[in-house]
Amino acid sequence: MTVCIPFSGTEEGRATIAALNTLDALPAMLVLRGGECAVPPGCRTVAVDSVVSADTFRKIAGVVDTPFIALVLRESRMALGQFCLERMQSIAEATDASLVYADYLSIADGISTSRPLIDYQEGSIRDDFDFGNLVLLRTEPFRKVVFSLEGSTPRRYAGWYAVRLGLSRMGSVVRVPEILYSQHEPDRRKSAEKQFDYVDPRQSAVQREMEEVGTEHLRLIQGYLSGPADEVDEDHDVYPVEASVVIPVKNRVRTIGDALASALAQQVDFPFNVLVVDNHSTDGTTEVISAIAGKDPRAVPIVPGRNDLGIGGCWNEAIMSKQCGRYAVQLDSDDLYSSPETLGAMVGVFALEHCAMVVGSYQLTNFQLEPIPPGVIDHREWTVSNGRNNALRVNGFGAPRAFMTKILRQIKMPNVSYGEDYAVGLAISRRYRVGRIFTPLYLCRRWEGNSDADLDVARQNAHNAYKDSIRTWELRARQQLNRSHQ
DSSP states (O other), X not given: OEEEEEESSOHHHHHHHHHHTTOSSOOEEEEEOSSOOOOOTTEEEEEOSOTTSHHHHHHHHHXXXXXXXXXXXXXXXXXXXXXHHHHHHHHHHHHTOSEXXXXXXXXXXXXXXXXXXXXXXXXXXXXXXXXXXEEEEEHHHHHHHHHHTTTSOOOSSSHHHHHHHHHHHHSOEEEEEEEEEEEEOSOOOOHHHHTTGGGOGGGHHHHHHHHHHHHHHHHHTTOOOOSOOBOOOOOOOOOSSSEEEEEEESSOTTTHHHHHHHXXXXXXXXXXXXXXXXXXXXXXXXXXXXXXXXXXXXXXEEOOSOSOOOHHHHHHHHHTSTTOOSEEEEOOTTOEESSTTHHHHHHHHHHHHTOSEEEEEEEEEOTTOOEEEEEEEOOTTOOTTTHHHHTTTSSOOOSSEEEEHHHHHHHOOOSOSSSHHHHHHHXXXXXXXXXXXXXXXXXXXXXXXXXXXXXXXXXXXHHHHHHHHHHHHHHHHHHHHHHHHO
């Protein structure tokens, strides 16, 4: 086995080298960038420009002569547990895996906590899947994948992404649910701060590369949707209003009044209502809704007859009700429309583009409505030509979202409180056009009451695993669709 360690002169890199240098009889290799260093005895060096570029992996493949490669992905102080590499290799040999990764011990402020990861699925094709900081690669398929990248577009940022997707096509990707090493956590931001990294405009070059690699992977596994999506026929059914703003809510007494006022202030030339699905609130939210509805009949309270509904289930209550309009437009109980023109702008796109779903853009603010970083979230990674394929790689569609009620009634939302909108967006985009508005229409308030303000590891894992399941099901549906076309 060969151990590959990235190094650019940082103290974290030196600490990792010192820890791994205790390994006996294992060839070690330093993947260097940014200068020279004193090479420990027995180590070889490979000079590279970036530890994530495709060129780096080609250089590694050209010099490794062992059956397995243990690859440290980032410079971070870490230490291997008892028989760590032997255990990973034995699992790889027993399962014929092309890639093996394991749970680890996370160290922050001198406190050690277990860091369980999640199992890799067929739909785990997002580029931010967490493998931890140590992976074991089988050299033979690794070489095949790396050399297949020769002659392709240079991958400065997406080299590792291309390699691990290629390995998943050539064999199984296996997680060892055992703590096999420890590392100091390099990124200690809250979950709410990390979730917008992929839409940061400063990452546009990175995202373009990731999209190209992810799209090529879909082509190779027959999950790529070619050609334009279908336009939607005009809906001639009779509805009580043209549009309904849908607000699912539970225990948001501090914000529901503002949200309702924002919805009712919309200035449009068609009739609309606001369906407020009160999921059995107990904090005074119900009384706020009743007071507003008593003054404005456009506010329609809906109390579900069930007690087992998540956000998706509340949406189903709204769209299946007789009061729902031709279009159903999202507004979360924490948030506000940015102007009285938002509803009209969203509905106008349906007739203009003959689409089944419209997605706008939003401005992140604090509770006082002051803009906060990263600012406007517009999902400009979406393109008419490839948006529905790239949607399988990223973590969401954006907001606000509006749906053609007739189509949403056919699909329905999963009865969950995370990922329900993503699941529906993927299902709709598989067949129908999705319209986009790239100017901000919506104020997304970030505060301590947000359901995703600071998720613990268990909740983050549950959310990520569920979205990967959604991608898996959607990927298989698209593969079936492609087979039927053939």
